[in-house]
Amino acid sequence: MAERFQNRTDAGHQLAGALARYAGRNDVVVLGLPRGGVPVAYEIAGALDAPLDVFIVRKLGLPGHEEFGIGAIASGGTRVVNESVLQAYGVDEETLDRITTSELRELERRERLYRDGRPFPALDDRIVILVDDGLATGSTMRAAVAALREKHPREIVIAVPVGARETCSAMTPMADEVVCLETPDPFYAVGLWYVDFEQTDDDEVHELLRRAAARSAPPAERGSS
Numbered sequence: 001m002a003e004r005f006q007n008r009t010d011a012g013h014q015l016a017g018a019l020a021r022y023a024g025r026n027d028v029v030v031l032g033l034p035r036g037g038v039p040v041a042y043e044i045a046g047a048l049d050a051p052l053d054v055f056i057v058r059k060l061g062l063p064g065h066e067e068f069g070i071g072a073i074a075s076g077g078t079r080v081v082n083e084s085v086l087q088a089y090g091v092d093e094e095t096l097d098r099i100t101t102s103e104l105r106e107l108e109r110r111e112r113l114y115r116d117g118r119p120f121p122a123l124d125d126r127i128v129i130l131v132d133d134g135l136a137t138g139s140t141m142r143a144a145v146a147a148l149r150e151k152h153p154r155e156i157v158i159a160v161p162v163g164a165r166e167t168c169s170a171m172t173p174m175a176d177e178v179v180c181l182e183t184p185d186p187f188y189a190v191g192l193w194y195v196d197f198e199q200t201d202d203d204e205v206h207e208l209l210r211r212a213a214a215r216s217a218p219p220a221e222r223g224s225s
Contacts, residue, residue: 001191002184003165003194004192004193004194004195005161005162005193005194005195005196006153006193006194006195007039007197007198008036008039008040008043008133008194008197009039009043010157010202011043011133011161011162011194012039012040012041012042012043012044012131013047014161014162015040015043015044015045015131015159015161015179015181016023016043016044016046016047016048016194017047017131018159018179018181019048019138019157019159019179020047020048021049021204022047022048022050022127022129022157023047023049023050024049025048025050025127026123027093027126027127027154028048028050028119028127028129028130029051029053029123029126029127029128030048030050030051030052030053030124030128031045031052031053031054031055031128031129031130031131031144031148031170032052032053032054032055032056032130032131032132032139033054033055033130033131033132033141033144033202034056034114034200034205035132035199035200035202036097036134036199036200036206037068037131037133037203038054038186038204038205038209039131039133039200039204039208040131040133040160040161041131041133042208042211042212043114043157044129044131045052045071045212046212046215048060048129048150049222050129051121051212051216052209052212052213052216053118053120053121053146053209053212054090054114054115054205054209055074055117055130055144055147056074056075056107056111056114056200057072057073057074057075057107057108057117057143057147058071058072058073058074058103058104058106058107058185059071059103059139059146060072060079060081060096060099060103061099061139062075062085062089062091062195063099064121068138068156069082069140070082070085070086070089070096070099070139071086071096071107071139071143072116072140072142072144073100073104073107073143074107074141074143074147075107075111075120075147077147077149078143078146078147079143080142080143080146081099082097082111082139083165085133098217106107109223110202114182114202114205114209115207115209116206116208116209116210116213117182118213122155123148123151123153123224124151124152125152125153125154125159126153126154127153127154127155127157128148128156128157129152129157129159130144130145130148130156130157130158130159130175131160133160133161133190133194134160134162134163134169134178134190134191134193135160135162135163135164135168135190136152136162136163136167136187136189136190137164137167137168138163138170138171141171142171142174143156145158145171145174145175147220151197155176155177156174156175156176157175157176157177157179158171158175158178158179158180159178159179159180160178160179160180161180161182161193162180162181162182162183162184162190163179163180163182163183163187163190164183164187164194165183165184165185167185168183169182186223
């Protein structure tokens, strides 16, 4: 039986232990998927002494059943869809474009809100540790990896505290490494494997990114943060 995490902070601490070999390197960047992946990623970035940023991905939900993902979009305009699901539920191109346009507006809003004008870090020839608070269907993570590949990192490491066993296995060909601490079976849902799975809000994401930016700043700049 898999152990439950107390909260996302606890999950981040435990996940950082499994990523310790990346500590203290100047070629590592930690990216959290908002919103729930950012508190986990914050702890990892702190433990590894690595910069933290956010990589925004939005799920494309089935009309009338928005929690059911039919695909996702990510920063940079990448869209990943499940063609078999689109056909099974009769989602045509016009409907898909309408959903995409709506989610793109929200993605752009979050970019402005979270980053405070800070530029997105250069990822060329760097190791990117891509973090979420769990993996269920994996559609969000697939979109993120596809978008990140266009930014030419040397390696992409997917890191999650918990995930469905089949989803974690399916991620293996996409990434250079997949670290999934717990793969309970049956899985059911990410939130079941946390004692506290309270929703992460925009203010918390913004504050954690602000703290991480101050933490990574040169010493002369920290006093003014």
